[in-house]
Amino acid sequence: MASNILIAYFSHWGHSKQFAEAIQKLTGGDLFQIETSRAYPEEHDPCSIQAHQEQLIDDRPPLVSHVQNMDQYKTILVGHPIWWYREPMVIRSFWEAYDFTEKTVIPFCTSGDVGIENTQKDLKMMLPQAQVKPGLRLATHAVDTSGSEISNWLRNNAVIK
Template sequence: MTHDKKNRYSEMGSQAENAIALSRRRVLKAAFAGIAAGLAVPVLPRLSACAAEASGNKVLIVYFSRTGNTREVAGQIHKRIGGDMLELKTAHSYPAAYRATTEQAKREQEEHFRPTLTADVASVGPYDVIFIGYPNWWGTMPMALFTFLEKHDFAGKTLVPFCTHEGSALGRGPRDMAGLCPNAKILDGLAIRGSHASEAQEDVDQWLRRIGLSR
């Protein structure tokens, strides 16, 4: 290679390095300008908590909630692992008064009543892991959950119970669930006092890690 060619290659290399450095300075300048102006600056995507959604399984979070406590816990589960959510609704309503609701719930249980659902999924087939949330009514799930569990085929599914309560914990809910879904796997459940539902995120997180559905 001649001396002139060497000089030309050296000049080309320096120009390329200068162009790269200039490009970097422009990017940084634009970024700082965006920050100063209060604009959103693109960043590299990060894995969210939902990226670990139950180790790649498709998740459904089903719950029934009259006062909103069970809904609150369902939302905390969803915050950590994602998935689809379904709040069961019935064709009939429950009284606003607590005592009247407990009396109606007791009658429904004694009569083996199966409420008509006005909110449901067409099939649980696409899901691998299904959370079942309920307030503990007279030691077990509200009858709306019985309707739901009897309607669908849970063979081969993993069911995960959780409930809100004021002293009875999960009750016999998981046992009744197992009786209705004999071919499903049922994991250890979580019971949260209704009065503490809004502050239960740490308990929810620890439970999800313990049963292997979150990191």
């Protein structure tokens, strides 16, 4: 039987990927890496400047690949780093690429010190047809030590028992 849980993530430095993989181990859901053809600098400051420019012009970086059979998924967890207090613009490209009607969407993110509140608001605004559940933000380097927090969050959102 195919999974009805999708864990889609964008990860520039690997932390959000690590978070997505931890979720996948607990849920058995399918992993999908959100990728863009746009290159981002490895160094923090130049990457931050580029991300800010994308936000200022409300840009939508092009997606490299697409989820096959999106209709099969009922629950979609969407992960990313926080860039300039919210999701990277490629996440908006992802949200706009699919119909989320009657799907449950749950955000997760990594950040040095900024919360997930803006992403949560953006998600509800951009996907009003979806049921948006509370997201989870972990400190950038805390995924390895956050297993019980991730499990509790997934249980509270009825993703696992």
